[in-house]
Amino acid sequence: MSKYFTRINLIVTFVRSKFMVMFSLSEENYLKAIFHLQTHPKAGVSTNALAEEMQTKASSVTDMVKKLSDKNLVIYKKYQGVYLSESGRETALQIIRKHRLWEVFLVEKLDFTWDEVHEVAEELEHIKSEKLISELDKFLDYPKRDPHGDPIPDAQGDFQVANKTLLSDLSKGEKGTLVGVKDTSPEFLKYLDKNDIALGKTIEVVDKEEFDGSMLIQIEDQSLRVSTMVTANIFIKI
Amino acid sequence: MSKYFTRINLIVTFVRSKFMVMFSLSEENYLKAIFHLQTHPKAGVSTNALAEEMQTKASSVTDMVKKLSDKNLVIYKKYQGVYLSESGRETALQIIRKHRLWEVFLVEKLDFTWDEVHEVAEELEHIKSEKLISELDKFLDYPKRDPHGDPIPDAQGDFQVANKTLLSDLSKGEKGTLVGVKDTSPEFLKYLDKNDIALGKTIEVVDKEEFDGSMLIQIEDQSLRVSTMVTANIFIKI
DNA sequence: TAAAATATTTAGACATCTCTAATTTTAAAA
DNA sequence: TTTTAAAATTAGAGATGTCTAAATATTTTA
Ligand SMILES: [Mn+2]
Ligand SMILES: [Mn+2]
Ligand SMILES: [Mn+2]
Ligand SMILES: [Mn+2]
Numbered sequence: 001m002s003k004y005f006t007r008i009n010l011i012v013t014f015v016r017s018k019f020m021v022m023f024s025l026s027e028e029n030y031l032k033a034i035f036h037l038q039t040h041p042k043a044g045v046s047t048n049a050l051a052e053e054m055q056t057k058a059s060s061v062t063d064m065v066k067k068l069s070d071k072n073l074v075i076y077k078k079y080q081g082v083y084l085s086e087s088g089r090e091t092a093l094q095i096i097r098k099h100r101l102w103e104v105f106l107v108e109k110l111d112f113t114w115d116e117v118h119e120v121a122e123e124l125e126h127i128k129s130e131k132l133i134s135e136l137d138k139f140l141d142y143p144k145r146d147p148h149g150d151p152i153p154d155a156q157g158d159f160q161v162a163n164k165t166l167l168s169d170l171s172k173g174e175k176g177t178l179v180g181v182k183d184t185s186p187e188f189l190k191y192l193d194k195n196d197i198a199l200g201k202t203i204e205v206v207d208k209e210e211f212d213g214s215m216l217i218q219i220e221d222q223s224l225r226v227s228t229m230v231t232a233n234i235f236i237k238i
Numbered sequence: 239m240s241k242y243f244t245r246i247n248l249i250v251t252f253v254r255s256k257f258m259v260m261f262s263l264s265e266e267n268y269l270k271a272i273f274h275l276q277t278h279p280k281a282g283v284s285t286n287a288l289a290e291e292m293q294t295k296a297s298s299v300t301d302m303v304k305k306l307s308d309k310n311l312v313i314y315k316k317y318q319g320v321y322l323s324e325s326g327r328e329t330a331l332q333i334i335r336k337h338r339l340w341e342v343f344l345v346e347k348l349d350f351t352w353d354e355v356h357e358v359a360e361e362l363e364h365i366k367s368e369k370l371i372s373e374l375d376k377f378l379d380y381p382k383r384d385p386h387g388d389p390i391p392d393a394q395g396d397f398q399v400a401n402k403t404l405l406s407d408l409s410k411g412e413k414g415t416l417v418g419v420k421d422t423s424p425e426f427l428k429y430l431d432k433n434d435i436a437l438g439k440t441i442e443v444v445d446k447e448e449f450d451g452s453m454l455i456q457i458e459d460q461s462l463r464v465s466t467m468v469t470a471n472i473f474i475k476i
Numbered sequence: 477t478a479a480a481a482t483a484t485t486t487a488g489a490c491a492t493c494t495c496t497a498a499t500t501t502t503a504a505a506a
Numbered sequence: 507t508t509t510t511a512a513a514a515t516t517a518g519a520g521a522t523g524t525c526t527a528a529a530t531a532t533t534t535t536a
Contacts, residue, residue, distance in 0.1 A: 024522080024523090026522085026523065026524095046483080046484090047483070047484055047485085048482090048483065048484080056523095056524075056525090057524080057525065057526085058483075058484065058485085059484085059485070059486080059524085059525070059526080059527095060523070060524055060525075061484090062484070062485055062486085063485095063522095063523075063524080064523080064524095067522090067523095078484080078485075078531090079483080079484060079485080079530095079531060079532065106370075109377055110370070110373035110374060110377055111373060112369070112373070116369070119367075120365065120367045120369075120370055123365045123366065123367075124362075124365060127358065127361045127362060128361065129357075129358045129361075131350070131354070131358075132344070132348070132358055135348035135349060135350070136348060139347055139348055262492080262493090264492085264493065264494095284513080284514085285513070285514055285515085286512090286513065286514080294493095294494075294495090295494080295495065295496085296513075296514065296515085297494085297495075297496080297497095297514085297515070297516080297517095298493070298494055298495075299514090300514065300515055300516085301492095301493075301494085301515095302493080305492090305493095316501085316514080316515075317500095317501060317502065317513080317514060317515080
């Protein structure tokens with residue numbers, strides 16, 4: 001295993017008889033953001049959407065998108081938005097894999113709560129070591145989901161897409177299990193904690209207000225009224 | 239807890255009623271390098287020594303040293319070398335604490351060998367999270383030494399300086415316990431592994447060759463001849 | 477479909493960290 | 507003590523990633 005250095009983010013490492021290129025922290029964060037915005041692949045991800053997601057300016061996004069395009073990580077046509085290429089998708093999935101494995105580690109081993117892990121995982125996901133991640137995966141006993149219910153891609157980037165529905169899409173009388181959250185902000189997660197709403201619990205829609213979509217739900221032995229701000233961010237498996 | 243951002247490395251976080259400034263990856267690595275070179279504090283650390291340690295050019299070192307001086311992390315007078323200030327020392331020790339805790343984690347929990355941990359810890363040491371480190375410390379049961387026998391500073395930066403001697407400084411007939419290694423390169427560590435030389439083992443100097451300083455040592459039930467390249471990099475506690 | 481509003485890109489600049497080449501200072505040798 | 511060698515600094519520039527302001531393209535609305 002030999003290495004060639006040309007600045008810190010052009011490190012190229014010979015791994016398993018193929019060249020695996022390393023990307024900068026910025027590049028990795030962009031790829032991940034594009035992946036997350038790319039759920040509905042009819043149109044490319046827009047510059048402004050990416051700027052919002054990355055907390056930066058549209059002009060910075062244009063610059064970076066050009067750079068990613070030069071590296072064949074995205075497909076980009078001026079004014080037409082951006083898509084991940086196959087290689088960009090693979091890279092994004094590896095970063096997401098690392099992010100979610102670290103989140104599991106923080107919660108399972110270091111007593112972090114699910115609202116504390118995201119920020120730290122945002123940094124840990126960029127550590128460069130194949131062995132670190134495969135060993136971490138083994139240490140955690142190959143978890144399939146992160147603390148927020150999101151699937152963890154395996155070393156090949158494969159993962160199960162759960163068939164889940166937003167609570168807000170359920171009708172009166174329907175019930176299921178809470179399997180994930182859409183909004184993973186500390187604010188939302190703390191709200192859920194405060195109201196004893198957790199992964200794995202059974203939820204039934206007792207009543208649904210047509211006017212504003214708010215619901216009266218039965219969650220285990222607790223009855224609770226919740227707004228659409230809440231129901232539109234909870235995933236249910238029926 | 240509120241945050242103010244001005245570029246990624248000017249993040250200032252209000253922690254425990256005092257301002258704790260965050261430093262860039264480069265700044266942190268420089269501080270650590272100065273600390274390690276600063277063992278004999280008669281003269282300041284020279285520009286060239288730092289350049290060698292940091293694998294960079296002397297002119298780059300001069301630039302960075304000025305920057306660190308502006309931030310009061312080092313005391314620097316042109317052509318006179320550089321010293322860590324109290325605040326620089328504290329910062330360096332916190333990074334070293336993180337580095338060594340991660341090394342313990344990698345060996346104890348993820349089955350890394352002692353020659354594999356340094357490179358990864360070099361990245362992990364820069365993750366910004368007080369909680370991460372205090373929880374990691376707890377998870378590892380507050381280890382006092384890293385896999386190479388080096389002391390781990392506590393949260394206040396305090397650590398025990400072991401009274402240890404280089405094996406090369408022992409005379410014929412003297413013996414003691416292997417408590418540390420000076421050279422932590424994978425090459426040296428693999429040499430030690432290959433010859434069953436490990437921390438905690440008892441070593442006795444059976445014979446010492448005056449001509450080249452090489453020794454015949456008895457290590458547990460094994461007899462071995464070693465050069466000064468080896469003996470000058472092994473720490474013994476008598 | 478033309479005007480207005482919005483989205484995106486370009487131009488030019490700045491901060492950080494790095495480099496090479498030239499200059500200056502200090503240390504060593506004659 | 508002068509000369510020479512080594513060490514350190516300065517000058518100038520490049521790469522990366524960011525920003526503001528101006529220009530251009532696209533979409534929406536009238
Ligand atoms: Mn990140
Ligand atoms: Mn998550
Ligand atoms: Mn480092
Ligand atoms: Mn170590």
